[in-house]
Amino acid sequence: MISEHSLEEAADRPGPISARPVPHPWRWVAVAGIAVLVAMVASSLLTNPRWDFGLAAQIMIQKPVIDGLLKGTILGTVGSMAIGVALGIVIAVMRISENPVLRGVSFVYTWFFRAIPRYVLLVIIGSGIGYLYNTLQVGLPFGQQIAGWLGLSSDLTIGSLNVNGITGSILGGILGLGLSEAAYMAEIARSGILSVDPGQREAAQALGMSSGKTMRRIVLPQAMRVIVPPTGNETIAMVKDTSLLIAIPVIAELNYQTSAIANRIFKIMPGLVASTAWYLIICSALMVGQYYLERYYGRGFGQQRPKTRRFARPAGAGGA
Amino acid sequence: MATPAGSGADRPLVRAVNVTKSFHGTQVLKGIDLQVRRGQVVCLLGPSGSGKTTFLRCINQLESIDGGRIWVDGDLMGYREERGTLHRLGDRQIASQRRDIGMVFQRFNLFPHRTALENVALAPIEVKGISKQAARERGLQLLEQVGLADRSAAYPAALSGGQQQRVAIARALAMDPKLMLFDEPTSALDPELVGEVLRVMRDLAAAGMTMIVVTHEMGFAREVADHVVFMDAGVVVEEGPPSKVIGNPQHDRTRAFLRRMRSEEDRAQL
Ligand SMILES: Nc1ncnc2c1ncn2[C@@H]1O[C@H](COP(=O)(O)OP(=O)(O)O)[C@@H](O)[C@H]1O
Ligand SMILES: [Mg+2]
Numbered sequence: 001m002i003s004e005h006s007l008e009e010a011a012d013r014p015g016p017i018s019a020r021p022v023p024h025p026w027r028w029v030a031v032a033g034i035a036v037l038v039a040m041v042a043s044s045l046l047t048n049p050r051w052d053f054g055l056a057a058q059i060m061i062q063k064p065v066i067d068g069l070l071k072g073t074i075l076g077t078v079g080s081m082a083i084g085v086a087l088g089i090v091i092a093v094m095r096i097s098e099n100p101v102l103r104g105v106s107f108v109y110t111w112f113f114r115a116i117p118r119y120v121l122l123v124i125i126g127s128g129i130g131y132l133y134n135t136l137q138v139g140l141p142f143g144q145q146i147a148g149w150l151g152l153s154s155d156l157t158i159g160s161l162n163v164n165g166i167t168g169s170i171l172g173g174i175l176g177l178g179l180s181e182a183a184y185m186a187e188i189a190r191s192g193i194l195s196v197d198p199g200q201r202e203a204a205q206a207l208g209m210s211s212g213k214t215m216r217r218i219v220l221p222q223a224m225r226v227i228v229p230p231t232g233n234e235t236i237a238m239v240k241d242t243s244l245l246i247a248i249p250v251i252a253e254l255n256y257q258t259s260a261i262a263n264r265i266f267k268i269m270p271g272l273v274a275s276t277a278w279y280l281i282i283c284s285a286l287m288v289g290q291y292y293l294e295r296y297y298g299r300g301f302g303q304q305r306p307k308t309r310r311f312a313r314p315a316g317a318g319g320a
Numbered sequence: 321m322a323t324p325a326g327s328g329a330d331r332p333l334v335r336a337v338n339v340t341k342s343f344h345g346t347q348v349l350k351g352i353d354l355q356v357r358r359g360q361v362v363c364l365l366g367p368s369g370s371g372k373t374t375f376l377r378c379i380n381q382l383e384s385i386d387g388g389r390i391w392v393d394g395d396l397m398g399y400r401e402e403r404g405t406l407h408r409l410g411d412r413q414i415a416s417q418r419r420d421i422g423m424v425f426q427r428f429n430l431f432p433h434r435t436a437l438e439n440v441a442l443a444p445i446e447v448k449g450i451s452k453q454a455a456r457e458r459g460l461q462l463l464e465q466v467g468l469a470d471r472s473a474a475y476p477a478a479l480s481g482g483q484q485q486r487v488a489i490a491r492a493l494a495m496d497p498k499l500m501l502f503d504e505p506t507s508a509l510d511p512e513l514v515g516e517v518l519r520v521m522r523d524l525a526a527a528g529m530t531m532i533v534v535t536h537e538m539g540f541a542r543e544v545a546d547h548v549v550f551m552d553a554g555v556v557v558e559e560g561p562p563s564k565v566i567g568n569p570q571h572d573r574t575r576a577f578l579r580r581m582r583s584e585e586d587r588a589q590l
Contacts, residue, residue: 197429199425199427199429200429200431202382202425202429203423203425203429203430203431203488204431204443205382205415205418206380206382206418206421206422206423206492207418207419207442207443207447207491207492207495208415208416208418208419208443208447208495209415209443209446209447210411210412210415211411211415213446213447217442217446218431221433222431222432222433225433297433299433299475300432300433300434300435300475300476300477301432301433301477
């Protein structure tokens with residue numbers, strides 16, 4: 001039974017809220033200021049002929065530039081980050097192991113490779129290693145000495161490699177950048193592993209998983225949530241650090257090739273604009289990749305949105 | 321009841337003798353003896369800090385013990401005895417000893433990056449090498465058993481505490497354990513969610529599962545336990561059937577503890 005009185009009351013009950021938002025006058029001042037700055041920059045870009053974007057665009061698509069982009073910058077980034085992430089995780093796991101020797105090795109590794117500048121490391125790998133060790137011989141450790149003591153004619157070598165052919169190429173560059181990256185990745189991976197609740201490891205062990213399986217199936221997948229964002233940072237930094245490949249020296253690399261062309265035709269700025277544009281494009285692509293990785297590893301943590309509602313507005317913000 | 325050692329079904333499933341354990345020089349287990357027969361439900365009672373959790377973790381070697389021995393189904397836990405010398409078992413061997421012992425934690429410890437069904441099916445796939453298909457089917461069956469068939473695709477964060485703990489029980493059961501260890505499975509739950517977890521545990525006990533349960537739920541201990549052990553300060557103070565230990569305790573420490581529990585329960589009911 002609804003009485004007139006209660007109906008009246010129901011009509012009086014507050015309905016949906018439609019309130020004025022908090023005023024933000026300074027925001028509009030900032031927007032205006034930024035708009036002026038953008039207009040100034042845009043006008044200078046468009047009116048100053050020395051920018052010469054047409055030439056920059058042409059430099060961008062020269063064959064040596066594209067070659068350098070693919071074989072130096074992109075391959076170098078992919079290869080060195082692959083080494084960096086894989087080795088970094090191994091070093092991080094060693095660092096938190098119960099074996100003091102492994103912990104020590106991991107510590108010394110991180111200490112050394114974080115201390116040495118990448119440029120110096122690449123010079124050492126590119127020129128120094130080949131000078132110190134002409135050929136790499138694969139065989140027993142101390143095979144030559146052992147053969148000497150035993151009076152053998154063979155030196156127990158199974159095969160040998162031309163060291164200069166490797167260290168003086170993009171492979172040497174990938175190795176150097178990868179070894180250096182591993183030291184940073186190790187710290188990132190370690191903080192990721194430590195961020196996982198110890199109860200997770202115990203639950204996995206109580207189910208009969210070995211330590212290795214617990215690490216691979218339970219701890220690392222959860223650590224990735226913490227590891228991915230700074231790794232995106234590292235990857236983007238690495239894209240730019242491939243310009244250090246010249247220290248090997250490897251010249252098939254984006255920045256070297258654009259400036260080589262620019263120097264030849266005495267147009268320095270268009271060359272720099274060309275390489276900057278390529279770096280911007282690569283980094284944009286990487287940021288998209290990072291978004292999807294973060295979403296994948298964030299599953300179950302309430303960060304991911306269901307796929308079908310990816311572009312839905314947050315609840316409450318919508319309106320007619 | 322005396323039977324020759326090692327004779328099949330009458331041998332206790334769990335036999336702990338004079339178990340000691342210290343943390344940083346402080347002894348928290350001071351010679352615990354316990355026997356659990358197949359199909360028995362043993363409830364471990366005792367005040368906080370008395371070593372109940374530590375003892376449970378020693379049984380499945382999440383902690384190593386300093387002294388004494390623990391056998392589960394005739395296997396010496398954590399060690400291999402050879403001509404009077406003990407050899408510590410390796411990681412893999414200890415892992416394989418744990419396979420037959422399910423454990424349920426106070427804080428659930430579900431894998432947050434896996435759905436309820438994946439939580440249940442993971443260990444059979446990874447540890448036992450069962451096919452994904454078979455593990456999923458069995459997982460669904462177990463989720464149904466704990467009343468959660470409809471939540472199989474939910475991530476733990478989307479489940480209530482009681483639901484999470486029931487998934488955790490299903491996850492442990494998926495390994496077909498011969499022994500289940502429960503460490504205060506309802507202590508982290510809102511009061512209205514305790515019942516659904518205890519119900520699953522009652523069903524499990526009725527189905528003949530051997531269980532060691534650390535709990536403060538006196539009603540559960542009284543009704544479900546075959547044997548109650550009261551621990552305090554690292555020793556077993558008193559043990560026996562619930563009618564004796566809870567109904568007619570002989571020791572002052574047991575009485576004081578039970579009085580405290582009762583007044584807490586009364587307060588909860590107000
Ligand atoms: N990993 C550990 N390190 C140091 N001390 C611990 C550790 N685990 C437990 N203890 C101590 O051992 C004692 C017994 O703890 P616990 O077994 O958790 O008791 P209960 O489960 O009965 O409350 C407590 O004093 C606790 O502080
Ligand atoms: Mg406890």
